[in-house]
Amino acid sequence: MASVDFERIDKIYPGGTQAVFDFSLTIADGEALALVGPSGCGKSTLLRLLAGLETATRGELRIEGMVVNELPPQQRNVAMVFQDYALYPHLTVRRNLEFPLKMRNLTRAEIERQVNWAVELLSLGGLLDRLPKQLSGGQRQRVAMGRALVRQPAVFLMDEPLSNLDARLRVQIRAELGELLERLHATTIYVTHDQAEAMTLGNRVAVVNQGRLQQVAPPRELYEHPANVFVASFIGNPPMNLLPARLIADNADRLQLRLGEQHTPLLQPVATLEAWQDQRDTLLIAGIRPEHLALTDGETGLQVIVRDVEYLGHETLLHGRIAGLDSAELLLTARLPGLRTLHRGEMVRLKPVATEWHGFDASGLALTRH
Ligand SMILES: Nc1ncnc2c1ncn2[C@@H]1O[C@H](COP(=O)(O)OP(=O)(O)OP(=O)(O)O)[C@@H](O)[C@H]1O
Ligand SMILES: [Mg+2]
Missing domain, CATH: 3.40.50.300 (P-loop containing nucleotide triphosphate hydrolases)
Structure with missing residues (x-):
């Protein structure tokens, strides 16, 4: 050989x-x-x-x-x-x-x-x-x-x-x-x-x-x-969610991702934090895999309007629109364990795992690579 x-x-x-x-x-x-x-x-x-x-x-x-x-x-x-x-x-x-x-x-x-x-x-x-x-x-x-x-x-x-x-x-x-x-x-x-x-x-x-x-x-x-972003969306099924986002800091100087009108916490290891920080004030692409979104009853989490639901037996796929995000075609997909009863048009909250965000610059390159 x-x-x-x-x-x-x-x-x-x-x-x-x-x-x-x-x-x-x-x-x-x-x-x-x-x-x-x-x-x-x-x-x-x-x-x-x-x-x-x-x-x-x-x-x-x-x-x-x-x-x-x-x-x-x-x-x-x-x-x-x-x-x-x-x-x-x-x-x-x-x-x-x-x-x-x-x-x-x-x-x-x-x-x-x-x-x-x-x-x-x-x-x-x-x-x-x-x-x-x-x-x-x-x-x-x-x-x-x-x-x-x-x-x-x-x-x-x-x-x-x-x-x-x-x-x-x-x-x-x-x-x-x-x-x-x-x-x-x-x-x-x-x-x-x-x-x-x-x-x-x-x-x-x-x-x-x-x-x-x-x-x-x-x-x-x-x-x-x-x-x-090509690899991010090609590997994994359903593919990684890729969303236009901005990096902001809240009053306590904690990092947040702003998606349209909503924001959600971002936690990154020190190794990649700098690359993210470089993108402050510019539009970046934030990626999160469908398994890193969880349905929550609380006040936190992204507000999402249910568009389609696929019941697969062992899990449920939820496709929804992020409330307040302009692009109507942009759907967020979440993989939820087991069978969930969800209705089209219903507003739910999905909480992203704050450590699982992937960042890409406007040209599509992963931020960690810089
Ligand atoms: N003999 C050929 N002459 C001219 N163009 C070709 C020839 N063979 C392939 N191509 C072109 O080269 C590109 C790559 O083709 P290739 O067959 O390598 O793709 P592939 O990745 O194997 O696709 P698939 O998954 O459909 O088999 C395509 O744009 C194809 O049209
Ligand atoms: Mg071929």
Whole structure:
């Protein structure tokens, strides 16, 4: 297995579309990196560049420290699993698994050894004599994975491999795959636009938007310290609430956030306080996650007019408008435990956890970063 480097990669397609901008990222030997971002942000392009199916317009690509920009795909020692994992329909599972090895002129014994290894790893034992059409979607997915694995590539590239599966199977295979990657200790880049999948499969998650790397960090850090408003709103479901706010001090010189006509206390650790203070008297963006808003009967808390309520069983999502805040489209979402009976048009109070505010400057960068 091997490390991978993208160094200052640009990709401009022949028609003039620039899909990747100045992209730099190192993936460590044995690391599983999840690459996540909205449709069209350049995820598949990045994988195809690494596989040798596209050439970079600028920058350097390295595998195991060796520059591979000019190397043909067969010589790159990477295996790619696509979204539509096409198996050969007229070949049995065993023949499908053998196929990539036969292309490499290995001995019969060597082929058998590697196929058996993949069969064992992916529990394909009972399926070897079946044709793809005699398999379930999840089984087909495992065979496709096996076919990529038997070659024992240096780098494993997966482009939304689970997107054709139904939700339940997806969760099951996701768990199996996570365990498999850990066991193999294989350098893997796993592309998805599903942020939950990225958070469960990746040692680190790289968030991409419009061809640019936004942030790369372990899942928890990404969730707790998003570097900008894009990451803040992309990671987490329902997304973080982002509100126009001003920082003010009350009579006792305690910090408050003013949202329209209302205000709410702000408590920040010393490390980030200064960055907030710099934004005094300017409009900033204040972010709070839906789980950090609690319904309260007291006098404190933001007054919110209920707009929509989603009863999900284990929790209730409340979407409401902050009273006195101009923007009519701006809804605040709160995750409330259990079932709450709430009525549209009703005024409630939501109390933000004062230590859980995220701050972003007008350009969208997290205040802690300054
Ligand atoms: N062969 C091509 N020629 C020209 N433009 C392309 C080509 N392939 C992709 N693009 C463009 O490059 C951009 C990135 O595409 P890419 O396929 O990498 O996105 P993606 O993140 O994989 O999206 P999705 O989640 O929908 O698969 C898009 O604007 C797309 O239209
Ligand atoms: Mg894609």
